[in-house]
Amino acid sequence: MNETLRTVDGRPVLRIQRQLHHTPEKVWRAITEPDHLSRWYPFQVTDMDLRIGGRIDFDDGAGTTMTATITELDPPRTFAFSEHAPAQTPNESDDLVHFELRPEGADCLLVFTHTFDDRPAAAAYATGWQTCLDQLQALLADRPAPAATDPAQRHETYISAFGLDTGSTGSTEQGWLVRFDRQLMGPPIDTVWDALTSGAETATTGTPAPPTATTREVPAAAITALQAPTLLEYDWRDAQGPAGRVRWELSQGPAGARITLTQTGPHGAEQERSTALAAWRTHLDLLARRLHAPTPG
DSSP, X not given: OOOEEEEETTEEEEEEEEEESSOHHHHHHHHHSHHHHTTTSSSEEEEEOOSTTOEEEEEOSSSOXXXXXXXXXXXXXXXXXXXXXXXXXXXXXXXXXXXXXXXXTTEEEEEEEEEOSOGGGHHHHHHHHXXXXXXXXXXXXXXOOXXXXXXXXXXXXXXXXXXXXXXXXXXXXXXXXXXXXEEOSXXXXXXXXXXXXXXXXXXXXXXXXXXXXXXXXXOEEEEEXXXXXXXXXXXXXXXXXXXXXXXXXXXXXXXXXXXXXXXXXXXXXXXXXXXXXXXXXXXXXXXXXXXXXXXXX
């Protein structure tokens, strides 16, 4: 795996390299000519003004359109454009897609980078770009696109490789905070909600939290807020009594449902915070595995 994710000027940058057995001039045509670009890029190109400052119009054919501005153009070496995020991706502003072609004899090395805002989406972006670059290589070789690999499995590999499963910690006026933002590949919000509340269809505020939304390391108490299919919140207890809250929120991400899981705890309970980080990481891994499992039949 040569894909990397790093932070530059506060923004995530995904980098992918591909060794291409074609000249830079041939690859250049495949990444800058609208008819060729449309055959492997996630969006169809409906119009392109190929100059620095020129506009590119994209359409995915399913109701999402997007524009971009060309920011770099140095044939046949570098091509870059800034995509203006559509309303369907509220966690993004303007990203940057950058292609660099490095001659290597009769071949060339493609260095592709994508700069964006929504770090939890990095694994989904990497999964999608790998599929696109597979299609680019097939186009260059004048052969059919390769059979699709399991995107969920590839996605979870990137989740682990990029450290997107580790969670983060912070503080509140009352104490500590643990947070996880877990993007899923495929399952919609309703499906995740059903898995999260399995066996608790009659749950309401004041009733026990569903076992599928709890972990034994964090003793759960009563539900404090419930709004299907996007919000589940409940109290948890330590040896002294009520200690904080666990909150599950579901939203739409770029490839399926997005889980935001937070837990709060009191000042001075550092061991409980560490326990929560480890417990919820395992819980979310198991939940993702269950949701990504092939459907029987």
